[in-house]
Each structure stands twice: as structure tokens, then as C-alpha cells.
Amino acid sequence: MTLPKQRTAALIIIGNEILSGRTQDKNLAYVATFLNQHGIRLMESRMILDDFDEIIEAVNTLRKRYDFVITTGGIGPTHDDITPEAIARAFGVPYEYHPESVIELKKHYTPEMLNEARMKMAKMPRGARLIRTPLSGAPAFAYENVYILAGVPKIMQSMLDSVKEEFGSGPSLLSRSITCLLPEGNVAEGLTKIQENHPHLEIGSYPFSREGIWGTVLVTRGFSYPEIDKACDEIKTMVTSLGGQLIEEQNIHENCPYH
Amino acid sequence: MTLPKQRTAALIIIGNEILSGRTQDKNLAYVATFLNQHGIRLMESRMILDDFDEIIEAVNTLRKRYDFVITTGGIGPTHDDITPEAIARAFGVPYEYHPESVIELKKHYTPEMLNEARMKMAKMPRGARLIRTPLSGAPAFAYENVYILAGVPKIMQSMLDSVKEEFGSGPSLLSRSITCLLPEGNVAEGLTKIQENHPHLEIGSYPFSREGIWGTVLVTRGFSYPEIDKACDEIKTMVTSLGGQLIEEQNIHENCPYH
Structure with missing residues (x-):
């Protein structure tokens, strides 16, 4: 089985609720189809816990191996949402408030709503490229060839749609x-x-x-x-x-x- | 978040049809629940292609890191069922007919049915421990701490049930x-x-x-x-x-x- 060479990608699904069997993943099939429309083949997917070491290892292994890496999950306001900080550590850059993201959050939430937990969502690796969606105040971002998206399917899909140009084009399988x-x-x-x-x-x-x-x-x-x-x-x-x-x-x- | 230490496991879901989005995996949730009933935590799951290098790398990485590894998929009679041979290569042992498995296949199939393709299902790493199920002639097996099971959910579940004693017991989360x-x-x-x-x-x-x-x-x-x-x-x-x-x-x- 030797198919002509395509660009490649990996998907990292982050969240204890996936590995406990509580939540059935619904993102893989969508991401696979999206990638194929851009001529990219999904080569592997890893489901891992909300754990710094696990996230860092998976991201650093896969971003070198494939053209694109997509992560889902762990970008919200709660204590178990650690993906953005883990990505900063994976790339060895500071984890800090992203100025544009702070402005976006201030537009999306009233001052009473914008508590410290929600402000945390504006923190990301220095130099991250913001990914916007009208559906949520939770900002996604990309860093080099890694795309850090929400776990909720509708929001994830909207985020992916807003950066689709970055995935270029190629022949679909x-x-x-x-x-x-x-x-x-x-x-x-x-x-x-x-x-x-x-x-x-x-x-x-x-x-x-x-x-x-x-x-x-x-x-x-x-x-x-x-x-x-x-x-x-x-x-x-x-x-x-x-x-x-x-x-x-x-x-x-x-x-x-x-x- | 520091929970008391449990024994650990990884699940490797093998098959191009999973990564294409064609087939929605239904085994992860069942395996997670089964493991927890035995006091074992599912730490990660990888979905990979039917590819020798990918299977060998995943198995050799994860069997050293966790107490148990379970694989699903790729043990049937067709050309794309390469898991048993990949497992033999991962452990560096010969891939050959397992005498007991040959006997089992001869019981399960009539001589006309038992063609070369079906006979292939009796090939596994030398020294493999057979896993039997009344539901299928396709034999599963274990090698050290790696359990090689079918991808079809009902058959996978029956196989897991028949070796449940090997997973011991411990406190469930x-x-x-x-x-x-x-x-x-x-x-x-x-x-x-x-x-x-x-x-x-x-x-x-x-x-x-x-x-x-x-x-x-x-x-x-x-x-x-x-x-x-x-x-x-x-x-x-x-x-x-x-x-x-x-x-x-x-x-x-x-x-x-x-x-």
C-alpha cells in the first residue's frame, strides 16, 4: 500500500473525561475530514490526560514528526484547563497575557463577568497567533505548526474554520x-x-x-x-x-x- | 490533583478506518470501565494506522511505560491485518503458526472454509498466550503485558472477559x-x-x-x-x-x- 505523498497531521485529544470513558470524542472524525479536504492525512491521534508532562511530550514529539498538530481541550477558565501553559512550556517561551486576547475578552464579557478565572483564558505562549470565533470568548491560538483548539465540538469546528487558509490545499483522498x-x-x-x-x-x-x-x-x-x-x-x-x-x-x- | 497510585494501562487502537473518520471507535469507553473495575487507570490511548513501524513504535514505547497495554484491531485474515506480525517484530521473536491456535481453527472451520487466509490467523509471536472466545475463530493473544484483541466491539469484549483474571484487582476510582x-x-x-x-x-x-x-x-x-x-x-x-x-x-x- 503506497499512496502518493500527502502532507501529514496528528491530533491530540486532551482531557481526563475522554480517557475515563465519560465523554465520547466527537472531534476526530470532523478533523480527519477537514484535513482531507485540504489534502492532509491524519496519521495518528493521541488521547492524553490533563497533565503537563503528558501534553509537553506529545506536542514536542508530534510537531517534529508531522506538518500540522491540532490539540483539542483544556483551554477554558478552570483549574483543570492547563493546555495553553503546557504549550508555552513545550516551546520554552513565557506564558503571559496576550495583549490582543485581553482586548477581545473585554469586548466579550461585562466587567462583572470578567473575573480572574476568565482573564486566565487570555494567557498563552508569547508570540502565539490568536484564533477567533464568534461562538465563544475562549480564545484559541496557534504556535508554529500547532493549533490549540477548544474541546466542545461546535466551538472547535468554528475555530478550525477561521484558520482554514493556513492549511493550504492538496489532493484529497x-x-x-x-x-x-x-x-x-x-x-x-x-x-x-x-x-x-x-x-x-x-x-x-x-x-x-x-x-x-x-x-x-x-x-x-x-x-x-x-x-x-x-x-x-x-x-x-x-x-x-x-x-x-x-x-x-x-x-x-x-x-x-x-x- | 494527587490521587493514590493505581496500576496503569494504555490502549492502542489500530486501523486506517478509525483515523479516516469512517469508523467511530466504541472500544475506549468499554476498556476504560473494564480497567477501572480492576483498579487500573487508562493513562493514554493512541490511534494509529495499519503500519508496521507505527505499531512497533507504539507498542514498544507504551509496554515499558505502563503495567498493561491493550491493542484493538488488525488480527483478521486480510492483507491489512498486520498486528500479530508487528507484535512479533516489536518483541524480536519469530512470527509463526501457534500449534494450539491451528487446532482451534480446525475445530472452528470446515476444511473448505479453512483457506490460507484464515490459517494466517493462527500465526503469532512465538510464545504468545492464546485468548479464546466462543464468538469468533479469530484468535487473540497476549505477549508479556500486551493484549492483542479484535477491533469488533462484541468480540473484543468477549476476549477481554476471558482473560480478566490476569488484570488482578485494586480499588476502583x-x-x-x-x-x-x-x-x-x-x-x-x-x-x-x-x-x-x-x-x-x-x-x-x-x-x-x-x-x-x-x-x-x-x-x-x-x-x-x-x-x-x-x-x-x-x-x-x-x-x-x-x-x-x-x-x-x-x-x-x-x-x-x-x-
Whole structure:
């Protein structure tokens, strides 16, 4: 499986509530799709605790390895929101009030509302680039290739939208899926051959069970519709020759380009 | 926030379909709860591609850092199922047919079904401990402190259940949550003081918005009901004194111990 080179990214999901299982992450799928629209592939995601050492290590490892790093969570006013200070430590720069962010907070909140806890949200690494959203007073920011965003999905999405130009453009990974009522073990050998015929495509196989019957979703990913379609035709021929039923076919890229 | 020391674990979720956003992971919450029932804390989770280098690096880093490592995904019969071979390489041992696993597969499948692709599922690192489940012919295994499980949730759960004794026992983290209709910025200062009063508890604050109104869920975690209840009483008093409405209270530990 060798796809043409794309720019790369990692996502760091920060928060004890994610690792306890209390909160189901909803940001990964959105970020993956956003990145793919810009021609960037999400290579890995780490979910870590609200802990200085963990955040610093993850950020410093991943920002050197990938073109972009996005973090979600931990930028609010409470004691467990430590992401901005951890980012300052990761880059070895002072953690201090950002002058523009202070002005923004003063616009967003009345003087009675703007207590010390809310003022903390204006503190970030010296030299951070502000990321604004009309939905919240909590400011996000970027530092070099790291984007520090909120954990609440709607706000995170609005923040990402407001800096989308920084992610540039490139070819999106396209995909098409075929669902058949054959267990994975039946299609495996034929699928290996089809994968070998198409080294520039990535063919994934995902088993499922519905009412006791095993089936498999076969997803073909690549950068060229004609080549994807060719591989899908071969997959359909194989499924039929094995006596398998084709129950669904989807050009995923039409709605959501990266799947 | 200094909680008493627990044993620790990491979860590695393997699969291109997770990072593309195609498949929403459903294993993390289950694994977190299972671990907590055994007195083990999930410290981090990594989602990585079906790629030898990525799997080897993640496994070798995390198995040294934590007491337990669990992986999900990539143990089936198709070409993109490379986890067992990657685990063998991570430990530097041969990847070969496991004699007991071959016997199990021959029991599970008819001779016509047991093709070369399915036989591949019996290959694992030399010296692996088999993990059996009645739900699937796909064998899971453990190697030292690493547990290599299926990605399909029902099967993963059954596999985990069949080796639960290996995870021993210890005190579970308990928690209680209070939901109030005050934005996070209003409760932040009071909450910091309550956290300082209770260094053996971990108090988390999670904002939400319902029909345009901001509220906050305040989760107190610890190992002693009386101390958790004391902190929760202080939180309720604070919310009331700020004019906030308490809308919900939940002893999460009664249904699901770790949240």
C-alpha cells in the first residue's frame, strides 16, 4: 500500500473525561475530514490526560514528526484547563497575557463577568497567533505548526474554520465502499491479489455482523476515480464469483471525501 | 490533583478506518470501565494506522511505560491485518503458526472454509498466550503485558472477559457528577478552592450548551465516598451561593464505576 505523498497531521485529544470513558470524542472524525479536504492525512491521534508532562511530550514529539498538530481541550477558565501553559512550556517561551486576547475578552464579557478565572483564558505562549470565533470568548491560538483548539465540538469546528487558509490545499483522498454478505475470510485471498494489482490504492476490509450474519465492507481509497472504479469492479466480480451478495455501494467521496 | 497510585494501562487502537473518520471507535469507553473495575487507570490511548513501524513504535514505547497495554484491531485474515506480525517484530521473536491456535481453527472451520487466509490467523509471536472466545475463530493473544484483541466491539469484549483474571484487582476510582446552569467561568474560582481543599480528589469541569444556555458538569473523582460527598456538598453550596440552578446529580459509580 503506497499512496502518493500527502502532507501529514496528528491530533491530540486532551482531557481526563475522554480517557475515563465519560465523554465520547466527537472531534476526530470532523478533523480527519477537514484535513482531507485540504489534502492532509491524519496519521495518528493521541488521547492524553490533563497533565503537563503528558501534553509537553506529545506536542514536542508530534510537531517534529508531522506538518500540522491540532490539540483539542483544556483551554477554558478552570483549574483543570492547563493546555495553553503546557504549550508555552513545550516551546520554552513565557506564558503571559496576550495583549490582543485581553482586548477581545473585554469586548466579550461585562466587567462583572470578567473575573480572574476568565482573564486566565487570555494567557498563552508569547508570540502565539490568536484564533477567533464568534461562538465563544475562549480564545484559541496557534504556535508554529500547532493549533490549540477548544474541546466542545461546535466551538472547535468554528475555530478550525477561521484558520482554514493556513492549511493550504492538496489532493484529497477519495474512496468508494462496497458491502457484501461474505465473511472476511472468504474474500481475503482475492482481495490481496486486487491490492497487489493496484499498489497506488489502499484497500481496507472491515467485518461486521448483522443478525448473526457476517459481512464485510470493502473500502478502496486513492487519488484517482478511474483507478478506484477499476479496483471496485474487480472486487465486485470477485464477490459474485464467490457466490456473495452485494448489498450496498457508496461513493463516499461525494458527501464526505475521506473515509 | 494527587490521587493514590493505581496500576496503569494504555490502549492502542489500530486501523486506517478509525483515523479516516469512517469508523467511530466504541472500544475506549468499554476498556476504560473494564480497567477501572480492576483498579487500573487508562493513562493514554493512541490511534494509529495499519503500519508496521507505527505499531512497533507504539507498542514498544507504551509496554515499558505502563503495567498493561491493550491493542484493538488488525488480527483478521486480510492483507491489512498486520498486528500479530508487528507484535512479533516489536518483541524480536519469530512470527509463526501457534500449534494450539491451528487446532482451534480446525475445530472452528470446515476444511473448505479453512483457506490460507484464515490459517494466517493462527500465526503469532512465538510464545504468545492464546485468548479464546466462543464468538469468533479469530484468535487473540497476549505477549508479556500486551493484549492483542479484535477491533469488533462484541468480540473484543468477549476476549477481554476471558482473560480478566490476569488484570488482578485494586480499588476502583469512584465519581459523582453535579450539573448546574452556570457557565464554567462563574464556577472556576470557587472550584479551584474546593480542589485545593481536597488534594486526594480530582475535580473536572465540563462545559456544555443546551438551547443557547451554557452550563457546566462538575465531576468529582476519588477513592472514598465520604470525601467525594464532602466535596460535592461544597460544590452545591458554591453553585447556590452564585445563584446557579442545580439540575442534575448522579452517583455515576453506581452504574458504571469509572467516569
